[in-house]
Amino acid sequence: xxxxxxxxxxxxxxxxxxxxxxxxxxxxxxxxxxxxxxxxxxxxxxxxxxxxxxxxxxxxxxxxxxxxxxxxxxxxxxxxxxxxxxxxxxxxxxxxxxxxxxxxxxxxxxxxxxxxxxxxxxxxxxxxxxxxxxxxxxxxxxxxxxxxxxxxxxxxxxxxxxxxxxxxxxxxxxxxxxxxxxxxxxxxxxxxxxxxxxxxxxxxxxxxxxxxxxxxxxxxxxxxxxxxxxxxxxxxxxxxxxxxxxxxxxxxxxxxxxxxxxxxxxxxxxxxxxxxxxxxxxxxxxxxxxxxxxxxxxxxxxxxxxxxxxxxxxxxxxxxxxxxxxxxxxxxxxxxxxxxxxxxxxxxxxxxxxxxxxxxxxxxxxxxxxxxxxxxxxxxxxxxxxxxxxxxxxxxxxxxxxxxxxxxxxxxxxxxxxxxxxxxxxxxxxxxxxxxxxxxxxxxx
Amino acid sequence: xxxxxxxxxxxxxxxxxxxxxxxxxxxxxxxxxxxxxxxxxxxxxxxxxxxxxxxxxxxxxxxxxxxxxxxxxxxxxxxxxxxxxxxxxxxxxxxxxxxxxxxxxxxxxxxxxxxxxxxxxxxxxxxxxxxxxxxxxxxxxxxxxxxxxxxxxxxxxxxxxxxxxxxxxxxxxxxxxxxxxxxxxxxxxxxxxxxxxxxxxxxxxxxxxxxxxxxxxxxxxxxxxxxxxxxxxxxxxxxxxxxxxxxxxxxxxxxxxxxxxxxxxxxxxxxxxxxxxxxxxxxxxxxxxxxxxxxxxxxxxxxxxxxxxxxxxxxxx
Ligand code: SF4
Ligand code: SF4
Numbered sequence: 126x127x128x129x130x131x132x133x134x135x136x137x138x139x140x141x142x143x144x145x146x147x148x149x150x151x152x153x154x155x156x157x158x159x160x161x162x163x164x165x166x167x168x169x170x171x172x173x174x175x176x177x178x179x180x181x182x183x184x185x186x187x188x189x190x191x192x193x194x195x196x197x198x199x200x201x202x203x204x205x206x207x208x209x210x211x212x213x214x215x216x217x218x219x220x221x222x223x224x225x226x227x228x229x230x231x232x233x234x235x236x237x238x239x240x241x242x243x244x245x246x247x248x249x250x251x252x253x254x255x256x257x258x259x260x261x262x263x264x265x266x267x268x269x270x271x272x273x274x275x276x277x278x279x280x281x282x283x284x285x286x287x288x289x290x291x292x293x294x295x296x297x298x299x300x301x302x303x304x305x306x307x308x309x310x311x312x313x314x315x316x317x318x319x320x321x322x323x324x325x326x327x328x329x330x331x332x333x334x335x336x337x338x339x340x341x342x343x344x345x346x347x348x349x350x351x352x353x354x355x356x357x358x359x360x361x362x363x364x365x366x367x368x369x370x371x372x373x374x375x376x377x378x379x380x381x382x383x384x385x386x387x388x389x390x391x392x393x394x395x396x397x398x399x400x401x402x403x404x405x406x407x408x409x410x411x412x413x414x415x416x417x418x419x420x421x422x423x424x425x426x427x428x429x430x431x432x433x434x435x436x437x438x439x440x441x442x443x444x445x446x447x448x449x450x451x452x453x454x455x456x457x458x459x460x461x462x463x464x465x466x467x468x469x470x471x472x473x474x475x476x477x478x479x480x481x482x483x484x485x486x487x488x489x490x491x492x493x494x495x496x497x498x499x500x501x502x503x504x505x506x507x508x509x510x511x512x513x514x515x516x517x518x519x520x521x522x523x524x525x526x527x528x529x530x531x532x533x534x535x536x537x538x539x540x541x542x543x544x545x546x547x548x549x550x551x552x553x554x555x556x557x558x559x560x561x562x563x564x565x566x567x568x569x570x
Numbered sequence: 571x572x573x574x575x576x577x578x579x580x581x582x583x584x585x586x587x588x589x590x591x592x593x594x595x596x597x598x599x600x601x602x603x604x605x606x607x608x609x610x611x612x613x614x615x616x617x618x619x620x621x622x623x624x625x626x627x628x629x630x631x632x633x634x635x636x637x638x639x640x641x642x643x644x645x646x647x648x649x650x651x652x653x654x655x656x657x658x659x660x661x662x663x664x665x666x667x668x669x670x671x672x673x674x675x676x677x678x679x680x681x682x683x684x685x686x687x688x689x690x691x692x693x694x695x696x697x698x699x700x701x702x703x704x705x706x707x708x709x710x711x712x713x714x715x716x717x718x719x720x721x722x723x724x725x726x727x728x729x730x731x732x733x734x735x736x737x738x739x740x741x742x743x744x745x746x747x748x749x750x751x752x753x754x755x756x757x758x759x760x761x762x763x764x765x766x767x768x769x770x771x772x773x774x775x776x777x778x779x780x781x782x783x784x785x786x787x788x789x790x791x792x793x794x795x796x797x798x799x800x801x802x803x804x805x806x807x808x809x810x811x812x813x814x815x816x817x818x819x820x821x822x823x824x825x826x827x828x829x830x831x832x833x834x835x836x837x838x839x840x841x842x843x844x845x846x847x848x849x850x851x852x853x854x855x856x857x858x859x860x861x862x863x864x865x866x867x868x869x870x871x872x873x874x875x876x877x878x879x880x881x882x883x884x885x886x887x
Contacts, residue, residue, distance in 0.1 A: 144585060220579075299585065374877065387878040457578050464584040471577040489578045490586055495646075496688035498591055500820040501778075505827075509877040514825065532876040540583030547591045548688075554581040 135337055136379050137365035140508045142541045144368045144465065146338055149431045150302045150423050155310055157435045158422075158448055160237055164206050164439025165476040166192065167217050167228040171266045172273045173199030178229055184211045189240040189416045191264075192229055201264045201274040201479075205231050206418040206437035208238040217475055220461065220468035228476070231439065243414040253325050256411055263410035264417045264479075268304075269293060269371070269400035270462060272480035275407065278399070279325045281392050290328045291380060292319050294335040294342060294401040295364060295371030298463025301483040303421040306433045307402045308335070308342040312349045318404030319359065321411050326397060331359050332380055333401075338366040368465060369539040373398040375508050387535045402482075422477055424449045426486040427456035436477050442484055443473035458489040465540045495548040503542035503552060509535045513542035517555040525566070528559040591687075594776055595647030598815070601767035602654045605811060608750045608760035612716035613662040617756050621657030623666045627673035628653030635682040648687045652676055655695035655815060658757025659808060659855070660702070662714055668706050672698040692862045693822050696855050703855075713753040726753040747805040758808045768814030777818040780830045785813040788838020796846065803842065812854035813837075822862040829865075829872035837861050 169175035176193030186192060186205040194202040212232040216225045245251055251259075257276045265275040281287055292315075296304040308315060323331060335343045343363050350359050362380055364370050374385045376398055383394045391398055399407075402420065409415040418437055422445065425431035429450025436445065442459060446452060460467040461481050469489075477484075503513040511532055519527045536556055543552040609617040632649035636642065656676055660669060676698030684690040703710045715726045746752050750760025757764075771777045789809060790800035803809070817823060817837055824833050837857050844853030 142587070378877070384878045387876065389878065452575065457576065458580060458584070459577055460582075460584050464582075466582060467584065468582065469577070469579045469584065471579055473577070485584075487584065489580050490584070492580070495591055496686065498688045498820045499823075499825055500594075501825040501830075504825055504874060510874045511876055512825065512874060532879070535876050535878060538582075544583050544585055545587050545589075547589055547594055549586060549590065551581050553583065557581075 135363045135365050138367060138370065138375065138379055138508070140506060140510070140541075141367040141369055141375070142506050142544050143366075144299050144544065146366070147299045147425075148302050148305070148338070149300070149425050150433050151305060151339075153302075153306070153431065153433050155306050155421055155433045155435050158437070158440060158445060160207055160233060160437060161440045161444050163209075163212065163230055163232045164437060165215060165217060165228045165230055165441065165474070166203050166206065166439045167219065167226045167476070167478055168193045168203060169219075169226045170203060170272060170438075170479045171199075171201045172271060173197065173201075173277070175226070176200065176203055178214075178227075180211050180229065182211055182213055185209070185234075186211060186231060187238050187240045189242070189418055191262075191416070192231075199274055199277050201261065201266050201276075201417075203264055203438075204416040204418050206439050207231055207233045208236050209234040218472070219478070220470050240416075245412065245414065248412045251411065256321060256325055259411045259414070260407060263406070263415065265403065265406055265410055266417075266479045267400060268402040268406065268420060268479070268482065270466065270480060270482065272478075275399075275403060278397060279322065281326070281397070285392055286395055287326045287392065287397050288329045288395040289381060289397075290319075290322055290326060290331045291373075291376050291396060291398045292322075292331065292333040292359075292401055292404060293371055293373070293376060293398050294333060294339070294346070295376070296339070297336060297366065297368045297371040298465055298467075298483070299368070300425050300485050301423045301463050302425075302433055303423045303482045304401045305339050305342055307405055307421055308339070309345055311405045312345055313353070314405045314408040315401050316346075316349055316353060316355065316359070316404075317412065318406070318408035319399075320355075321407050322397075322399055322404065323358070328397075333359055333361045334364055334371075334376055334380060335361065336364050336366040336370055368544075369508055369541060372508065372537060372539060374537065387532060417479065420477075420479070420482075422481055423483040425483065426460075427453050427488065428486050429453055438478060439476045441474050441476055442470065445477070445484055446473065446486060452486050454488070456486045456488050458487050460485040460487065465544065466538065492549055492551050494550050497548050497550060500547060502545045502547065506541045506545050507536075508539060508541060509537070511536055513552045513556075516559060517550050517552055520555040520559050525559055525562050528556075529563055533559055533563070591648075592644070592646040595651050597774055597776055598651050598771065599647060599654065601770045602651070602658070602757075602815065604763040604767035604770075605658055605757035605760060606654065608763040609658060609756040612718065612750055612759060613714075613756055614717060614719035616662040616717075617657075619666060620660055620662065620664060620669050620756060621654065623669045624657035624660070624673045625650055625653030627670045628656070628677050631674045631677040632682070635678055635686075639682070641686075646687070649677060652681065652694045655693075655811075656698050658811060659695060659699050659755045661710060661712055662756055663712050664702075664706075664709050668702065668709060671705075672702045675701050688821055690821055691865075692859055693816050693819050696816055696859050696862075699855055700859055715753050716751055716759070744801060744805060755808060758811045761805050761810045764810040764814055768810075771814070771818075777814065778827070778830055780827060781818045781823065781834050782813040784831055784834035785817055785837045785841075786810075788835050789841055792838060792842035796842065803845070807845075807852050808854040809841065812858055816854075817858050817861075822865060824865050824868045824872060826869075826872050826874055828874075829868045832868055832872065833861055833865065836864070 174197035261276040266272040422436045628649045676694040680694040680697035681690045793800040793803040840857035841853035
């Protein structure tokens with residue numbers, strides 16, 4: 126019970142796993158990372174189409190200037206994140222896709238001179254179309270990890286009624302505290318962004334889901350909601366911390382008791398889920414006219430001083446790690462994102478991109494796969510109620526169709542099964558192999 | 571600063587709970603120390619030697635099997651568990667060479683011949699006990715009263731031996747049965763210490779409560795339905811050890827909770843029926859072995875319903 130006396134009963138799920146939280150930076154205020162001498166801006170940072178470069182070598186660019194865009198609808202443009210000169214192009218490899226991506230390199234002139242921001246005179250009067258244009262123009266993508274263009278997520282297909290919006294402040298991945306700090310330090314902007322989302326989607330109900338390992342954020346958001354007179358509109362749902370509570374499909378089930386159909390999206394059941402940091406960025410884009418060029422990144426694990434940093438996109442990982450005092454101990458792995466769903470990256474020249482919410486330096490844990498002992502623990506924890514135990518077996522036997530019949534499409538690769546497996550079977554790895562193979566086969570048909 | 575370092579790439583998730591198969595096995599070994607302690611207290615040197623031979627032979631057999639099959643031998647503790655369990659379900663007076671044969675059989679035939687841990691269909695210890703009952707029937711059904719370290723062995727019937735007698739069973743013996751001061755297999759007599767070991771495993775989340783709870787509950791229910799004493803059924807014979815340590819064996823029990831419940835209900839019914847009708851006084855061993863065989867079938871029909879199966883959406887984008 127907090128001082129406002131309003132607290133809904135906490136909800137919990139029997140599925141998922143309890144992971145050590147390791148939120149080393151929960152109490153560290155957001156710090157601005159020093160501006161790098163050069164940034165690397167990949168032209169493809171979202172789910173959907175890649176951008177075409179709008180500038181060429183030698184061009185002068187200003188901070189916030191659009192340098193890559195596409196005609197395609199499912200795309201988000203990219204911007205220069207420092208001022209200076211386009212000094213060339215390079216190729217980077219983003220681990221999740223393993224595809225080489227073209228990137229522009231901007232060399233700083235040290236001035237950080239911004240483009241003129243298009244601040245709306247009367248932001249309240251903006252139409253839905255204008256709001257969506259601003260969001261697309263700012264290059265916004267979902268910041269929870271998937272990097273899906275935000276304007277697309279805010280434009281449900283005709284005839285789809287969105288009755289519920291869930292603002293996701295769960296941050297169930299261990300180590301990461303960027304959403305947590307954003308709620309504490311930019312709470313007003315988050316709620317203002319949520320108001321914009323409300324205007325666009327006009328849902329009946331709006332929930333804010335926060336895990337109870339962030340009690341201070343729950344209290345803070347509650348106070349702000351009351352202070353801003355939004356108590357009737359926004360309901361905070363405290364959730365018992367458990368991984369992967371923050372997954373969209375888990376949230377719809379937990380909060381609304383609704384299941385997203387297999388292969389579907391929350392909008393198919395009238396729900397849209399947005400991340401708290403996305404909401405803050407929506408506010409910045411719509412009310413302040415700011416292009417999306419920076420975000421909060423938790424740099425943590427085996428670094429000397431773990432920090433929450435406000436980082437310009439394109440900043441190389443190396444400079445962030447150095448700014449945090451360098452690597453300590455025997456750490457030999459760098460994970461982008463949370464430890465459960467993140468990807469390891471060996472190249473420290475790789476830049477922070479829109480989807481990067483954390484950089485975790487850690488010691489790699491070797492996998493010693495044994496035979497499955499049929500303990501059923503993976504089944505107990507799977508938030509999609511699958512039987513993960515069958516996937517490695519089917520993949521080894523080349524029975525990909527059997528994987529499909531076991532609803533492999535439902536799996537969102539949260540890793541709870543592999544985390545808990547006593548036989549240390551890299552179940553998610555097998556699942557990825559099967560999915561890749563199934564996609565390939567479907568394409569060949 | 572951070573430059574000159576080799577970084578590794580590994581698949582996610584980048585965290586592991588760290589409770590490995592062999593840690594689980596050694597927790598089971600620790601839990602089994604309670605009934606083992608009872609066995610040694612009540613049956614003295616006989617208990618020590620039977621259990622010792624059983625465990626040593628099991629580990630040695632596992633080693634030889636792995637070498638013969640050209641695989642790495644890992645001391646994962648599973649052979650120790652099998653050896654311990656087998657020792658605990660044998661009568662105290664069994665000749666040691668029979669123990670060794672039973673132990674070799676459990677590991678080489680019941681476990682390794684099927685492909686080793688994770689691939690076996692039957693619980694190795696129970697498989698060996700069934701084999702020994704057939705091969706050495708006289709020695710496998712000779713029971714003695716607890717004699718500790720000093721006294722001579724005095725042959726006696728186990729509480730369960732005469733199925734038709736048990737209506738006249740003297741209830742004052744319950745306390746002895748609960749503590750373990752009665753005739754029976756080495757580690758099956760003390761319900762109390764089995765319970766302590768079992769609760770330890772439940773507390774650690776290593777075994778699923780559904781199996782012992784439903785199994786024992788079902789036996790009690792059946793006993794009541796037949797107008798017999800449920801407490802007697804629960805405390806007698808190998809039910810407690812079987813329900814907590816054998817029926818809960820991961821490999822040979824169903825995967826899902828629903829499967830586990832069906833499995834345990836069937837176990838309870840079978841156990842009482844075999845106790846009631848069968849020539850063998852002991853139903854637990856054969857019920858579990860029978861249900862082990864049925865487990866793949868149960869698994870096939872108790873798949874969980876996946877999230878979102880409600881209505882399939884064809885086009886997703
Ligand atoms: S099968 Fe997929 S959804 Fe289920 S626990 Fe494993 S990774 Fe998560
Ligand atoms: S958790 Fe691992 S060992 Fe247990 S059933 Fe699942 S895959 Fe098999």
